[in-house]
Amino acid sequence: MPPTTNNSKPKKTARLSNAEKSAFFGRREAAKVLTSVLDGDARRQAVGSIKALVFKPSVRNKKATFALVCQTLKCLPYIKEILESSVILNSKWKKQEALMYLITYDILFGQNVALVGDAEKFLLHKKDALLSALAHILVKNRAKNVKDLMALRQDVSKPRYVRVNTLKLDTKTASKVLRKRHKVQKDDLVPDLLVLPPGTDLHNHELVKNGSVLLQGKASSMVGVALDPKPGWEVLDACSAPGNKTVHLAALMRGEGKIIACELNKERVKLLECTIKQTGATNVEVLHEDFLKLSPVDPSYSKVRAILVDPSCSGSGTAVDRLDHLLPSYQTGHVDPGEMQRLRRLATFQKMALEHALSFPGVERVVYSTCSIHQIENEDVIGSVLPFAISHGFKLGRPFPQWTRRGLPVIKESEHLLRADPVEDKEGFFIALFERSIHDLESHQEREIGNSHNAVVPCKTSERNVEAVNKSRSRSSCFFPSLSLKMSRVLLNPYFDVRKNKYQN
Numbered sequence: 001m002p003p004t005t006n007n008s009k010p011k012k013t014a015r016l017s018n019a020e021k022s023a024f025f026g027r028r029e030a031a032k033v034l035t036s037v038l039d040g041d042a043r044r045q046a047v048g049s050i051k052a053l054v055f056k057p058s059v060r061n062k063k064a065t066f067a068l069v070c071q072t073l074k075c076l077p078y079i080k081e082i083l084e085s086s087v088i089l090n091s092k093w094k095k096q097e098a099l100m101y102l103i104t105y106d107i108l109f110g111q112n113v114a115l116v117g118d119a120e121k122f123l124l125h126k127k128d129a130l131l132s133a134l135a136h137i138l139v140k141n142r143a144k145n146v147k148d149l150m151a152l153r154q155d156v157s158k159p160r161y162v163r164v165n166t167l168k169l170d171t172k173t174a175s176k177v178l179r180k181r182h183k184v185q186k187d188d189l190v191p192d193l194l195v196l197p198p199g200t201d202l203h204n205h206e207l208v209k210n211g212s213v214l215l216q217g218k219a220s221s222m223v224g225v226a227l228d229p230k231p232g233w234e235v236l237d238a239c240s241a242p243g244n245k246t247v248h249l250a251a252l253m254r255g256e257g258k259i260i261a262c263e264l265n266k267e268r269v270k271l272l273e274c275t276i277k278q279t280g281a282t283n284v285e286v287l288h289e290d291f292l293k294l295s296p297v298d299p300s301y302s303k304v305r306a307i308l309v310d311p312s313c314s315g316s317g318t319a320v321d322r323l324d325h326l327l328p329s330y331q332t333g334h335v336d337p338g339e340m341q342r343l344r345r346l347a348t349f350q351k352m353a354l355e356h357a358l359s360f361p362g363v364e365r366v367v368y369s370t371c372s373i374h375q376i377e378n379e380d381v382i383g384s385v386l387p388f389a390i391s392h393g394f395k396l397g398r399p400f401p402q403w404t405r406r407g408l409p410v411i412k413e414s415e416h417l418l419r420a421d422p423v424e425d426k427e428g429f430f431i432a433l434f435e436r437s438i439h440d441l442e443s444h445q446e447r448e449i450g451n452s453h454n455a456v457v458p459c460k461t462s463e464r465n466v467e468a469v470n471k472s473r474s475r476s477s478c479f480f481p482s483l484s485l486k487m488s489r490v491l492l493n494p495y496f497d498v499r500k501n502k503y504q505n
Contacts, residue, residue, distance in 0.1 A: 026065060031098045096119060171192045379408050
């Protein structure tokens with residue numbers, strides 16, 4: 001009788017070679033990953049991307065496991081059809097569905113890998129039936145051989161982008177090291193971004209492992225450049241993990257100033273901290289908090305000048321990176337009713353996060369970004385928040401003016417928004433920049449003062465604008481003598497009641 005678990009070991013009737021042992025245990029390891037992927041896809045609740053599952057510490061042979069899972073998924077429609085038409089799996093073997101898919105791939109599409117183990121022997125005995133079913137599929141698809149059949153499901157070709165971490169290494173040196181084995185070009189738009197040929201595998205490269213370069217896409221690298229934080233600024237990253245954009249901000253600031261990296265999920269905080277440590281971003285302070293619960297008028301954030309809002313999103317623009325196009329449920333541009341409900345929930349959170357960022361009194365620049373192609377997460381979010389932003393003195397900026405693909409023309413000033421196309425740019429991304437000049441900031445603060453002069457003193461300003469407020473005190477009901485920076489933190493908080501000399505609840 002066949003076993004019912006994925007851990008059935010080969011019988012010790014003969015001594016196995018190292019290659020046979022490696023193939024046997026590697027196939028079981030891949031089966032665990034494939035099971036997680038298929039179960040998550042069936043529920044439309046992925047437990048992680050294929051890459052994330054493969055590159056967990058528990059997976060030993062990552063490269064081989066990743067290749068086997070991906071190749072099996074590419075052939076999965078054919079494998080399923082072959083197993084169904086040949087009617088060879090009984091109920092017990094169907095419980096090991098993922099393992100059966102992997103073994104069938106190795107028998108019909110693989111390259112003479114070792115096949116030991118009870119499950120492997122079972123399918124080898126049925127090889128004639130499998131080959132007969134495959135022949136029928138070749139005829140139906142008008143393919144001469146397996147190579148022609150596989151050409152019908154080719155991957156989208158995408159360059160390998162790597163961003164040089166200038167906190168550790170300069171771009172010239174990184175290029176020189178990488179050119180020893182690869183063709184390397186500088187990107188024409190994003191500073192310190194290098195372009196390598198499609199399929200370049202750098203996961204085990206020393207520069208990647210020591211944090212000198214990061215495997216980060218072009219559109220993702222454009223986000224930090226759009227925010228444009230200056231050295232010495234104080235910056236808030238609202239939804240930080242895994243941290244690639246956070247440490248990019250640190251590099252743009254040359255390690256000077258301060259970045260408050262906010263992350264709610266405990267496990268993702270660990271990932272964020274690991275990224276920060278690996279890249280040497282010493283000016284990043286991790287805050288294990290819900291961004292929406294941070295008080296904009298807390299003196300701790302009075303010096304924040306820029307905020308990055310890169311919230312949870314559908315990830316629909318990075319389907320190729322996450323290999324979603326290999327999953328059974330994947331259909332280009334298709335959104336089923338269950339997914340639309342999820343998109344609405346995401347959009348609600350995204351609006352709240354963006355509006356919250358725009359309410360911080362001393363902020364001059366806010367960037368909102370998603371790796372989504374959906375209007376509901378992009379233009380619709382901006383359109384709903386724009387009146388609030390304008391009322392707070394913000395205007396839409398135009399990041400990367402030379403970039404030709406702009407927002408969908410469904411809202412006013414859509415040409416200020418930036419889109420990356422999943423076909424043309426091999427990655428779907430959206431970026432919106434809100435900016436507020438010092439003049440606009442002060443005008444908004446004076447309006448706030450005028451609206452509340454009979455109550456608590458609500459001078460929503462930052463320490464750097466104390467002098468400007470003092471100069472304009474004759475135009476408002478809020479009088480400030482010469483203030484020290486430390487004292488201004490308290491008195492400029494709108495929850496501080498000057499008359500009672502205490503904070504009101």
